[in-house]
Amino acid sequence: xxxxxxxxxxxxxxxxxxxxxxxxxxxxxxxxxxxxxxxxxxxxxxxxxxxxxxxxxxxxxxxxxxxxxxxxxxxxxxxxxxxxxxxxxxxxxxxxxxxxxxxxxxxxxxxxxxxxxxxxxxxxxxxxxxxxxxxxxxxxxxxxxxxxxxxxxxxxxxxxxxxxxxxxxxxxxxxxxxxxxxxxxx
Numbered sequence: 001x002x003x004x005x006x007x008x009x010x011x012x013x014x015x016x017x018x019x020x021x022x023x024x025x026x027x028x029x030x031x032x033x034x035x036x037x038x039x040x041x042x043x044x045x046x047x048x049x050x051x052x053x054x055x056x057x058x059x060x061x062x063x064x065x066x067x068x069x070x071x072x073x074x075x076x077x078x079x080x081x082x083x084x085x086x087x088x089x090x091x092x093x094x095x096x097x098x099x100x101x102x103x104x105x106x107x108x109x110x111x112x113x114x115x116x117x118x119x120x121x122x123x124x125x126x127x128x129x130x131x132x133x134x135x136x137x138x139x140x141x142x143x144x145x146x147x148x149x150x151x152x153x154x155x156x157x158x159x160x161x162x163x164x165x166x167x168x169x170x171x172x173x174x175x176x177x178x179x180x181x182x183x184x185x186x
Contacts, residue, residue: 033045033051034051034052040052046069059077063080066097082115083121087119092104092114093114094166107131117131164184167184168184
């Protein structure tokens with residue numbers, strides 16, 4: 001292949017990429033559109049963090065979350081358990097694309113999704129795992145007992161597993177012929 005043919009091929013690829021990006025542009029120079037819900041997004045897109053993202057079927061790490069969703073919420077699309085706590089990212093994030101639902105749970109309310117906080121690591125060595133500790137880096141911070149999905153009343157409010165409203169709802173794990181129907185459990 002000559003330098004001239006490489007230059008022509010490079011120019012053709014650049015032109016094709018430029019056209020593809022322009023087709024995705026919503027007019028403000030960004031490829032994603034602003035949204036308040038999935039209804040504000042183009043077909044086959046979800047509203048995640050007020051931006052539209054494609055719901056492609058590629059799930060490189062087979063954890064139940066498409067790669068595009070993992071990138072949008074900050075989990076690693078090449079690691080089925082981003083936080084290393086033995087629970088797949090797809091278990092820690094509620095994802096129902098048919099209903100436009102994606103809920104990156106935050107059990108301890110510290111602004112970090114459970115899929116990014118380990119249920120086994122304890123960054124401040126205060127005896128409370130990061131996923132349940134609203135003050136991961138401050139051992140002097142009083143940690144309450146948040147409700148855990150375990151069939152018990154962990155937060156002593158008289159209700160069991162009330163922070164997990166999707167318990168018992170139907171769900172599907174896997175894709176295509178590997179899909180298995182079931183229901184959400186702890």
